[in-house]
Amino acid sequence: MNRFMKIAYDEAVDAMLNNEGGPFGAVIVKDGKVISKAHNSVLLSKDPTAHAEINAIRAASEVLGTFELDGCTLYTSCKPCPMCLGAIFWARISTVYYGADEEDAARGGFDDKRFYEMLKGKNIDVKLIELDAKQNAKLFDIWLEKDDKKMY
């Protein structure tokens, strides 16, 4: 087993044994060094966003002091769900190694597969309703006119 993936795997086992969350672990590596490692802690923290990848990204950002993790590689015990894949995009992580996939997660009772299908527009069960669109679009005019804005 790849040595970084083994760390992610062990994190996933820890999450289960300690009843902190589901069997998911992740590691972020830069220049061959582990920057952060984390596991799912949804149950412990009562935070639905506390997936292994999100926790690892947040920890790596704190360690490196930046929201841009370009040049970092993420190893995760299971293929990132749409939320985590979105976080990976925003963090500018360029390479992700994943172990199990959404079919395995579905077997374990997790909804990753269903959420992937929802994002593709299939059977979406969240009502997404536009409201006050024009007023809110103006926020970007204010943003664009802001002289000291920092783009990210």
Added chain:
Amino acid sequence: MNRFMKIAYDEAVDAMLNNEGGPFGAVIVKDGKVISKAHNSVLLSKDPTAHAEINAIRAASEVLGTFELDGCTLYTSCKPCPMCLGAIFWARISTVYYGADEEDAARGGFDDKRFYEMLKGKNIDVKLIELDAKQNAKLFDIWLEKDDKKMY
């Protein structure tokens, strides 16, 4: 303007004025009461996941003491990016009112639109590589055999 959307709008303005993040705000409402309100704080926290919706979901989970926000409605000044939409799925929020959309965000220099296209499999620029799949799939066997697991 809807009164809850106005709170989200004001949060977005605050994010800009205080240089905490981009022009994005969100509010979570249950039974007509505001449970949490938040704005983007990516710049302040140096956390790429600190979008308005994620911050609002995390705060609401803390207030309500649960990772399940069913029965809650989210108002957001801009259509949720794929990461935030994933978080909304996991939090079991059933209704989302959004103001501006990904075209407006693109005008402001934000990548939401590109990330939506990447999630649809178009021009994905993150390398997703399978590794040690079989070993990691076993994590779900351990999970399923765990007597005291809590499904979520």
